[in-house]
Amino acid sequence: MAEGKALLESQELIFRASDLRLKIAFQQMNSVEAKDGWLRIRYPDGRVALELGAQAPKWAEKILHPKSLIDKLGVKAGMRISLVGLGDGDFRWELAARSPDVVEGKAAANSDMIFLRADGAKDLDRMRTLQKSIKPNGAIWVVYPKGQKHITEAGVFAAGKQAGLVDVKVASFSSTHTALKFVIPVDRR
Known part of the structure; x- marks a missing residue:
């Protein structure tokens, strides 16, 4: 578990911590779920769970249905x-x-x-x-x-x-x- 900063870009999710850098393109994500304030993502290299509180469902929506x-x-x-x-x-x-x-x-x-x-x-x-x-x-x-x-x-x-x-x-x-x-x-x- 790492504490850091998550950024939601237009086509990718970026997570930065002191000892970890993660960049996941939306198209690489196998599943995206928001539940109880957590955003859970499965992708080819593994899984990630981000505690986002009330923002979790909004982020999931933006990932699953990005704007044109x-x-x-x-x-x-x-x-x-x-x-x-x-x-x-x-x-x-x-x-x-x-x-x-x-x-x-x-x-x-x-x-x-x-x-x-x-x-x-x-x-x-x-x-x-x-x-x-x-x-x-x-x-x-x-x-x-x-x-x-x-x-x-x-x-x-x-x-x-x-x-x-x-x-x-x-x-x-x-x-x-x-x-x-x-x-x-x-x-x-």
Whole structure:
């Protein structure tokens, strides 16, 4: 038995103790059960039981029924979505299933959300112009590659701030890309 910290990520459970590190992907879990404040998991390398109290059933639900990417990104039915430089076919298909109003290749006026693929500083410079195409309570999601020296999280944050936007959320877009959500500050809406 070890005492430590458990983290529930979007696709894996992580446990860290002074002498133990454990990372279990949801897809590796054979069974998940929440009972009496305990979360019990069976996986190929063994079993783990975490005392989580009232959080145990919530964690079990998140593990057994993880949110889809578009749910994590907050896409709702009927939203107007613009894709700028983002040609991911699976993502486009998921969006079209949720909302018929998806515009590709440019930012449509009165967009609820714009997804901007950013591979470098030049792409980030577009944020100031793109915000003119979102509704006052809309958002710009900047999707950029993970672990690159030429485009970093700090650089994306700085570009958003320079464009007059505020960051409100970060999400794993894929195994290779991260997404940062920017909105117009409340006092400018």
